[in-house]
Amino acid sequence: MSADPASPSATTGTPAVFRLPRIRTEGLPLVPIAILLVLVVLAVFADVVAPYNPEVGSLAQRFKPPAWVAGGSTEYLLGTDHIGRDVLSRLIFGARVSMMVGFTAVVIAGVLGSTLGILSGYLGGWVDQVVMRVTDTWLALPALTFAIFLAAIVGPSEWNIVIILGAVYWTRYARVIRGEVLSLKERDFVRLAIVAGCSKWTIMRRHLLPNVANTAIVLATLMLGVVIVSEAALSFLGVGVPPPKPAWGLMLADGKKGLMAGYWWLTVFPGVCIVLMVLAANLLGDWLRVKLDPQLRQL
Amino acid sequence: MSDALLELDRLSAHYVTGRGTRVVKAVDEVSLTLRKGETLGVVGESGSGKTTLALAILRLLPTAAQIVSGAMRFDGEDLLAKSPAEMRRIRGKRIAMILQDPMASLNPLFTVGDQVGETLRVHENASRRSARERAGALLKSVKIPAAVQRLREYPHQMSGGMRQRIVGAIAISCEPQLLIADEPTTSLDVTIQAQYLKLLRDIQREHGLALIFITHNLGIVARMCDSVAVMYAGRVIEAGPVREIFNAPLHPYTRALIESIPRMGGGPERLTAIDGQPPDLAVLPPGCSFQARCPRVMDHCREEAPPVFDVAAQHSARCWLARP
Amino acid sequence: MRRFVLRRAAYAAVSLFLLSITIFLFVRVTGDPTVLLVEPGASQDDLDALRTELGLDRSLLVQYGTFLRDVVQGDFGRSFYYRTPVLELYVSRLPNSLLLALAAMVFSLLIGIPSGIMAAVRVGGWWDSAGKMFALLGLSMPSFWVGLLLILFFSVYLGWLPSSGSGTALHLVMPAFALGWYFAAAHMRLARSSMLEVLGSEYVKLARLKGLPEARVIAKHAFKNALIPVLTLAGINLVLMVNVAVVVETVFAWPGIGRLLYEGIAFRDFPVVQATVLLGGTMIVVVNLVIDLLYAVIDPRIRYER
Numbered sequence: 049m050s051a052d053p054a055s056p057s058a059t060t061g062t063p064a065v066f067r068l069p070r071i072r073t074e075g076l077p078l079v080p081i082a083i084l085l086v087l088v089v090l091a092v093f094a095d096v097v098a099p100y101n102p103e104v105g106s107l108a109q110r111f112k113p114p115a116w117v118a119g120g121s122t123e124y125l126l127g128t129d130h131i132g133r134d135v136l137s138r139l140i141f142g143a144r145v146s147m148m149v150g151f152t153a154v155v156i157a158g159v160l161g162s163t164l165g166i167l168s169g170y171l172g173g174w175v176d177q178v179v180m181r182v183t184d185t186w187l188a189l190p191a192l193t194f195a196i197f198l199a200a201i202v203g204p205s206e207w208n209i210v211i212i213l214g215a216v217y218w219t220r221y222a223r224v225i226r227g228e229v230l231s232l233k234e235r236d237f238v239r240l241a242i243v244a245g246c247s248k249w250t251i252m253r254r255h256l257l258p259n260v261a262n263t264a265i266v267l268a269t270l271m272l273g274v275v276i277v278s279e280a281a282l283s284f285l286g287v288g289v290p291p292p293k294p295a296w297g298l299m300l301a302d303g304k305k306g307l308m309a310g311y312w313w314l315t316v317f318p319g320v321c322i323v324l325m326v327l328a329a330n331l332l333g334d335w336l337r338v339k340l341d342p343q344l345r346q347l
Numbered sequence: 348m349s350d351a352l353l354e355l356d357r358l359s360a361h362y363v364t365g366r367g368t369r370v371v372k373a374v375d376e377v378s379l380t381l382r383k384g385e386t387l388g389v390v391g392e393s394g395s396g397k398t399t400l401a402l403a404i405l406r407l408l409p410t411a412a413q414i415v416s417g418a419m420r421f422d423g424e425d426l427l428a429k430s431p432a433e434m435r436r437i438r439g440k441r442i443a444m445i446l447q448d449p450m451a452s453l454n455p456l457f458t459v460g461d462q463v464g465e466t467l468r469v470h471e472n473a474s475r476r477s478a479r480e481r482a483g484a485l486l487k488s489v490k491i492p493a494a495v496q497r498l499r500e501y502p503h504q505m506s507g508g509m510r511q512r513i514v515g516a517i518a519i520s521c522e523p524q525l526l527i528a529d530e531p532t533t534s535l536d537v538t539i540q541a542q543y544l545k546l547l548r549d550i551q552r553e554h555g556l557a558l559i560f561i562t563h564n565l566g567i568v569a570r571m572c573d574s575v576a577v578m579y580a581g582r583v584i585e586a587g588p589v590r591e592i593f594n595a596p597l598h599p600y601t602r603a604l605i606e607s608i609p610r611m612g613g614g615p616e617r618l619t620a621i622d623g624q625p626p627d628l629a630v631l632p633p634g635c636s637f638q639a640r641c642p643r644v645m646d647h648c649r650e651e652a653p654p655v656f657d658v659a660a661q662h663s664a665r666c667w668l669a670r671p
Numbered sequence: 672m673r674r675f676v677l678r679r680a681a682y683a684a685v686s687l688f689l690l691s692i693t694i695f696l697f698v699r700v701t702g703d704p705t706v707l708l709v710e711p712g713a714s715q716d717d718l719d720a721l722r723t724e725l726g727l728d729r730s731l732l733v734q735y736g737t738f739l740r741d742v743v744q745g746d747f748g749r750s751f752y753y754r755t756p757v758l759e760l761y762v763s764r765l766p767n768s769l770l771l772a773l774a775a776m777v778f779s780l781l782i783g784i785p786s787g788i789m790a791a792v793r794v795g796g797w798w799d800s801a802g803k804m805f806a807l808l809g810l811s812m813p814s815f816w817v818g819l820l821l822i823l824f825f826s827v828y829l830g831w832l833p834s835s836g837s838g839t840a841l842h843l844v845m846p847a848f849a850l851g852w853y854f855a856a857a858h859m860r861l862a863r864s865s866m867l868e869v870l871g872s873e874y875v876k877l878a879r880l881k882g883l884p885e886a887r888v889i890a891k892h893a894f895k896n897a898l899i900p901v902l903t904l905a906g907i908n909l910v911l912m913v914n915v916a917v918v919v920e921t922v923f924a925w926p927g928i929g930r931l932l933y934e935g936i937a938f939r940d941f942p943v944v945q946a947t948v949l950l951g952g953t954m955i956v957v958v959n960l961v962i963d964l965l966y967a968v969i970d971p972r973i974r975y976e977r
């Protein structure tokens with residue numbers, strides 16, 4: 049049977065990611081990639097694209113509905129909130145906040161978790177025990193509860209949230225990566241490296257790291273969705289990104305105030321944005337998972 | 348012809364995958380005849396199409412596979428013309444099958460008694476009590492000790508040999524005319540194998556069953572079967588009475604298989620193995636499918652695939668060497 | 672078996688221990704804890720008094736010892752806002768959260784299992800595609816947003832259901848739906864993949880070979896086996912639900928422990944926050960331990976693994 053070009057070879061240990069050019073690009077998930085690209089562009093060029101300043105509004109224009117509803121105008125395409133701030137602009141700038149927080153937190157969690165996972169899996173012994181105990185404990189706490197707890201202690205700010213989310217979610221990485229490393233340890237190319245006299249650090253850096261990179265990437269895309277929802281939840285509860293910054297979660301919290309009065313656009317639009325971003329991240333993660341290594345399907 | 352129980356006439360079953368791009372000819376133009384009470388051995392390496400053939404007869408191929416051409420007749424009836432409901436009534440009642448792994452074949456959540464009596468309840472509308480009684484009798488007939496207690500036990504509480512007997516009991520519960528056994532002894536201990544084979548033979552004699560015995564083990568074929576069909580890459584490359592095939596094999600593959608059986612006594616000798624691997628069934632070369640590994644390959648073999656040559660009474664081979 | 676129980680219990684104890692240390696450390700180590708542990712609006716004298724009372728001038732180890740001793744005796748401090756012992760508050764709110772979680776779980780299983788099974792049986796059909804879409808949406812929509820939308824639709828527009836509080840079954844409907852929605856999608860996914868696996872198993876193959884009607888093959892042979900992993904996940908998720916219902920409870924002002932946590936944050940009532948987190952974590956560790964032990968009772972193979 050023909051060999052699967054996407055799986056790491058047993059003898060050289062060259063990971064699939066480094067052979068990217070050979071993977072067919074048919075079946076690229078266009079929709080999630082398009083969504084993410086749009087969001088990234090919006091986030092980066094927010095200053096240029098957004099029609100208004102997201103943090104300043106005029107009270108005279110408060111609670112205006114979207115343009116296509118009676119009472120709305122094309123001045124404020126998606127309506128205004130309780131302080132008269134343009135919803136569309138806030139959504140666009142909110143993309144920046146969400147992306148920034150989301151990506152950074154995922155990167156922090158990923159780097160920390162992967163490193164500890166590799167160390168723990170390969171070195172074993174007391175390092176492993178310590179890391180595993182801590183991981184188990186932190187995993188026993190639901191992420192949201194833990195994040196709320198930490199946010200309550202250090203106070204809400206954009207950077208604090210990033211660090212908190214990174215601190216809460218690294219354990220998920222560590223667990224999975226450690227598992228990978230444990231099975232990689234038994235593979236031939238690692239044994240060959242040991243026999244060849246490579247130091248532990250070299251092995252971890254040059255052999256293990258590239259091979260777990262695939263898993264880490266897939267995990268990162270899957271975590272992105274979770275992190276974004278967590279950030280939205282934290283902001284909604286008031287312990288996330290603080291006002292007047294336009295975080296989508298915050299907009300939902302503000303929106304709740306106008307809910308009973310029927311100001312639906314303050315709730316629907318920010319939520320749709322969150323769903324789109326999470327959806328895109330999940331779809332991309334699913335596709336990556338299948339593409340990079342079918343064995344990862346159990347993730 | 349009139350006492351033929353099962354007739355396959357150039358049956359072909361293909362797997363289609365990759366949205367139509369990849370066609371695997373798992374069973375290719377297979378013709379067989381089986382008479383009542385006869386035992387046919389179907390021999391071949393893994394991937395030669397033996398199991399697919401069995402599933403095709405029962406029309407239980409997975410959705411990726413289909414019977415694409417040929418004919419099948421069972422007891423004079425056209426199997427391909429049967430509706431799904433009619434096929435379902437045939438399965439388990441007139442044609443039964445035993446699978447390779449007895450542990451996996453039995454549902455872990457239901458008692459042995461429940462599973463043995465199930466066919467009776469479904470096919471013969473037996474009542475719960477009567478099904479239970481007959482299940483007990485069936486277990487006794489396959490020599491399971493303390494049969495009545497066993498009815499209430501679960502599969503994981505039994506040994507492998509016992510489980511395979513239970514599967515056998517399920518198979519004969521409705522007194523089928525044909526039993527297909529797909530490598531039934533492969534996962535059993537060697538010591539149990541002989542017992543099990545004897546059991547199969549006894550059952551066959553008692554019930555007048557025809558038996559198709561699928562295996563890769565020629566030794567078993569020699570002991571159990573009346574006739575044998577050798578499969579390679581989805582095709583039957585040689586078929587005939589057991590004695591003839593063993594004494595005078597025509598096809599080089601058959602010969603190699605027979606020679607590769609290790610023999611005891613007579614000093615140490617080299618183990619003869621057959622070089623190479625079976626071909627990828629999706630990209631078969633033109634000509635004979637055995638060409639890459641055949642010690643007596645000729646140019647003609649590479650150009651044209653040999654048809655079936657009838658050499659003697661019921662002995663046929665798909666090989667240019669057999670051309671009269 | 673005894674060794675297994677002891678070992679698992681020891682693990683659980685270690686986890687609880689580490690949990691308490693984690694919480695303790697985070698509070699003490701990130702700045703001046705008196706700011707957190709004192710009522711808003713207290714004077715400097717109050718701060719100093721609290722400092723000595725908490726023993727902040729003593730070593731960290733001693734502080735932890737006091738902390739641990741208090742916790743084990745059930746003393747989690749008093750709520751600033753409610754002026755009652757926090758443990759009392761927690762225990763009084765817990766049943767509400769359990770009720771919500773149970774309702775949400777029932778909902779998620781009622782929706783998730785049948786749709787997952789149908790998707791597997793008719794794999795590739797439109798039910799399967801619809802199911803995949805549902806799963807994707809369900810896993811992507813934050814539960815609190817679902818809740819807000821429900822309020823918009825059923826309270827504001829239709830006026831059928833009350834938008835907050837508790838007391839009647841009607842009050843339970845929307846929060847349960849909002850909380851259960853995500854899990855319905857997760858359970859559907861698992862039910863589908865589990866069923867697919869079972870449908871490909873040898874015993875299902877044999878059931879078909881026996882000539883059993885397809886309906887029987889699915890309903891009897893496949894279904895029960897497929898259900899096992901789903902129920903396992905459901906059990907784990909139940910405890911999770913109780914603890915992550917924070918946002919849903921807040922949206923609907925449902926008086927459970929989630930809302931208690933929110934109140935703790937909103938009113939800067941730190942003893943409440945600390946206790947909720949600690950008790951929540953403890954609950955999870957204990958429930959996981961119980962589940963592990965139950966499994967060992969049911970499946971003998973588990974007892975002998977490393």
